[in-house]
Amino acid sequence: MAEPLLVVENLQTHFRTPDGINRAVDGVSFHVNAGETVAIVGESGCGKSVTSMSILRLIPEPPGKIAGSIRFQGKDLLKLSEPEMRAIRGNEISMIFQEPMTSLNPVLNIGRQIGETLRLHQGLSARDAEAKAVEMLKLVGIPEPGRRVREYPHQLSGGMRQRVMIAIALACNPKLLIADEPTTALDVTIQAQILELMRGLKNTVGAAIVLITHDLGVVAEVAERVVVMYAGKKVEEAPVVELFNTPRHPYTQGLLGSMPKLGSSLTGTETRLAEIPGLVPSLKQKIPGCVFASRCPHATDLCVKVAPALEEKAPRHVAACHYALKEGAIAA
């Protein structure tokens, strides 16, 4: 079988800080197949954004330190020189950030910003790049692309800016698109537009997507496979339907339980929300046992002392928990 498009193995991204080492990402492995959408979910500080920045090597080193291996089409990105890496960024792997206002350059018009990647990576002339930019704007559903291409970011609304970001990211036909909270800053009706656009583009462009988000609703709408992160570790991974129907890790169960479901007044399920007690542990202390043990309702001495390994609990469904049930097992 051919190797997947992206293979991340034992990724460790640590930051040196005045009061100790911050283990933002601590031994995370996952893979992305060509054309697949994989979501990485977790709460703030779980390391999901640092994971995505590490893939593109956007972490300043020092104070950061990336270890492990990130193989993209067979090449280990961590071993490439800076010029080689630059040829990949924005060309074969591109990224959409959360805040479309701060990630666009306010003093360059939209056409220049879309054209920049095309001129740099594909050697297009200024005129051809602008023509392609108009085409890209049309692709992402911006009305009057011929006029908009000369406009500046402040003349566009938040949703339009995010469409421009997507146009920039897709300009060079990347194999992999990393979207870091692409809809978090947007209103819900605009979010629906952008998610619809991303679903449609996936079919026409065929790029694989790594979607970083904290919103389980968004995950359910666009992802095919889900990686759940907690305190710098991957705690569960499963195909999306499987994960939502039978979550195995207590953290995932807690996350799903603490979310109010829309429609609860129709189904009469407006019970108290399940809470996950306590707080996320500090990433500066090394935790010998399970990272979730301090908040887990099922934790025992074993969990505090021994870190559980990721174990296949059902086909293509792994979880890092000593007590998570395997498929077919009978509850004790």
Next chain:
Amino acid sequence: MSSPLLDVQDLKKHFPIKGGFFGGVTGHVYAVDGISFHINKGETLSLVGESGCGKSTVGKAILKLFPVTAGQVVLDGKRIDDMSASALRPLRRRMQVVFQDPFSSLNPRMRVRDILAEPIHNFGLARNGAELEEKVGKLMDTVRLPRDAVNRWPHEFSGGQRQRIGIARALAAEPDLIICDEAVSALDVSVKAQIVNLLQELQERLGLALLFISHDLAIVEHMTHRVAVMYLGKIAEVAPKRSLFAAPKHPYTEALLSAVPVPMPGKARERVILKGDVPSPINPPTGCRFHTRCPYAFDRCRVEEPPLRPVPTALEAGHLAACHLHDLSADRNPLAVSKGQALLAV
């Protein structure tokens, strides 16, 4: 029936835009443009809408954080919008607020004890130091923070804990109404659930009325008794919770409900995806403000503004919507039927 705790009548707030060579007023932002609603004692009314619809401005206008342009705000039978600052001061005790960002809404140079003692002291709610100390301790118990944490500073707490302090500060004045302006929006999922549960429990135990301003419809549905949906400074629809979620009667509400991503992969839902963006509140559209994005708009919507009035096909009484569709016969009105289940995939 007793009179409502808070009654807002035709409230308007227009912000002037200054510009030009002499710095004169060149236009207005019609942030809130004539809205009316009431909140009963012990009731939660949620104000939902997208950014820029004026929902936070309503909260601030009620608290008189700025003067209103027109309209009335009546708290427990007393009109407060035209009161002088000194006359209003004793009434301020009865209306408190919890803000969105727990990092900027607590004074970083005050210990938790002083943050909580300030309202108690200001409104003369404690006779002596011992009573004050006891009240502060009780507030910490109420929001489930350890009593000995009163000597710590805001920066020593996490976001969720700070929001608890913010709630305790609002409770310190022993109010009848708390305005929660996106009070849980900045929190992580697991912490959000803790704060939502706390607010619900406090409301039941203390009989508080809440004005819950939020854009998160799932949380709103979980918390509220009634919902008011705002669009461009107007109320589009107001209804008891179940009536609104099961059978929305305004096209905007319908679109909002269908736009919320639900954590149920693979479920088929009826989709209404709105085109375009919210128009500018500086120059709102004529007629119905929603007509530029409405999938059902017809000629009348472009010229005549629909009033907010009871909907005959609504599931429950007290369901009002501002939409001309309800003047059409049932077979031509797409909102005559209950669409909630198809929209929410339940």
